[in-house]
Amino acid sequence: MKKLLIIAGMAAIGVGVISCGSDKRSPGRVYMPDMAYSRAYEAYGYNNVGDYERLHKEGVNYNSLPVAGTVARGDMLSYHLTNDSAGMRAADALRNPMDSVNDKVQLKEAERLYLVNCGICHGTKLDGNGPLWKNGDGPYPAAPKNLTAADAIAFTDGHYYHVITYGKGQMGSYASQLRPDQRWWVIKYIRGKQGKGAGVATDSTATTAMATPDSTKTTK
Helix, strand or coil: HHHHCCCCCCCCHHHHHHHCCCCCCCCCCCHHHHHHHHCCCCCCCCCCHHHHHHHHCCCCCCCCCCCCCCCCCCCCCCCCCCCHHHHHHCCCCCCCCCCCCHEEEEEHHHHHCCCHCCCHHHHHEEEEEECCCCCHHHCCCCCCCCCCCCHHCCCCHHHEEEEHHEECCEECCCCCCCHHHHHHHHHHHHHHHHCCCCCCCCCCCCCHHHHHHCCCCCCC
């Protein structure tokens, strides 16, 4: 009887050890392991190290990026002029497609976009006296362009669009911050402040936008 109890106890201990050692989360045998243990892929990421080189050697030039010239749904056509003096001259012929659109909501959004992206340099009054210049007391070493000056008013809409897209002088490109349609709306807002069009949202409270540059809400 004593031996029987010892054997039963040893068997119970063995069963316990086996049960504790098994992975209860394991599904057991997997019928389709490629689906059960699929690899995670990041969009436009370099997921398969070496695969692109192998494909290139086989004559397949694939890099997982969008085809050149493609346009996201809802976006305007990409800008085709080159970043040089010839492109700058050609830009003078462009016309603002938003000129005939007077949407108060869009105008308020245009003001916000200007204040967030441009106001820090060019100022809320477009006089080039933004926080970075601050009458010469700011951290910026040179006064930004005064957009209310006669020469700035004389610039064409296409000139502004070209500069926003590629940058000019100390100003960098804002193509990644502003979509094509947003650039045109900002230009319309600037024209309104210059007195060349109804581009000012009179009832907007967007002057507070400079204090919240992380705002990403846009109107489509």
